[in-house]
Amino acid sequence: SKFIFVLSEMDDSTVKILSVVLFSILISQGYSQCFLSSISVSQFQTGVKVQGQTQWSVTITNKCACAQENVILNCTGFQFIERTDPELMRIYGNSCQVNMGRPISKVPLKFKYVWNQQLPLNPISSQISCS
Numbered sequence: 001s002k003f004i005f006v007l008s009e010m011d012d013s014t015v016k017i018l019s020v021v022l023f024s025i026l027i028s029q030g031y032s033q034c035f036l037s038s039i040s041v042s043q044f045q046t047g048v049k050v051q052g053q054t055q056w057s058v059t060i061t062n063k064c065a066c067a068q069e070n071v072i073l074n075c076t077g078f079q080f081i082e083r084t085d086p087e088l089m090r091i092y093g094n095s096c097q098v099n100m101g102r103p104i105s106k107v108p109l110k111f112k113y114v115w116n117q118q119l120p121l122n123p124i125s126s127q128i129s130c131s
Contacts, residue, residue, distance in 0.1 A: 033065070037123075039063075040063055041058065042058070043056050043059075043118055045057075055113070056114070058113065065130075067104060068127065071097070072125045073122065073124065074094065074120045075120075076094040077120075078091055086100075089111055
C-alpha cells in the first residue's frame with residue numbers, strides 16, 4: 001500500500017521516466033539471455049526413400065525472445081541427391097546459411113534433405129537481433 005501511495009504522488013514525467021527505465025531493463029534482460037544455444041535443430045527420418053537414400057525432416061527453432069539472423073549450421077559432408085530449396089538452406093563448403101540470413105523468430109523453420117545418414121546441422125554462428 002505504501003508503494004501505491006508513493007506512485008500516486010509522482011508527477012507524470014517521473015512516471016514516464018521510470019516506465020522507460022523499466023522497459024529498457026526488461027529488454028536488456030531478454031537480449032542478454034539469447035545465445036547460439038537458443039537455436040535448436042531437430043531431425044527425423046520421414047520414411048521416404050529417394051534414389052535409395054533416406055529423406056530427413058529438419059526443424060530449426062529459436063527459443064530466444066529475440067530473433068536470430070544469419071544463422072549458420074555445420075553441414076559437413078552435405079551433398080545433393082535431391083535439391084534443397086536455396087531460400088531455406090544454402091551450402092558454403094562445410095557450413096550452411098539458413099533462411100537466406102533472414103531472422104528466425106519463434107516460428108520454426110522446416111525443410112527436408114536426402115542423404116544416406118543424418119547430418120550434424122549444429123548451429124555454429126548467429127547474430128542476435130533484439131529490437
